[in-house]
Amino acid sequence: MGLAFWASVARTLSLAIVGAQHPNKRGPSRRFELALCTPGEPVELVPEPGNPADPQAVGVFSARGVQIGYLTAERAPWIGAMLRSGREIEAIFQEVTKFGAVARVAFDGERPLLPEAKPPSAVEDDSGFWPDPVYDD
Structure with a gap:
């Protein structure tokens, strides 16, 4: 099943936004803007054909026009091709993650909806700190 198949089937999906640790040329940092x-x-998803590092790169910009990162190298050619061909893509901010963020996108006039919130999971203490036992005297 190729990309053409998934492009015809997918109506909404979540896309990773990476590169949040890199600085912007001007304005606030990407991490600050993500906050x-x-x-x-x-x-906004913006193809960057003049990007010297990757001509297929797709930049992601916040509602305030500040860059928050890029789509992953695996998804950028696919999404960029759809944008260049005039396919209607609407994107919304979904969440901040350790690697950057996630955007929710919808195609062909559909409106992206946020997925249902996951219930908070029990957090294990993985700090590596284990206190010494306290014994009765």
């Missing part, structure tokens, strides 16, 4: 983003606000 301002709220789930559901629009983001």
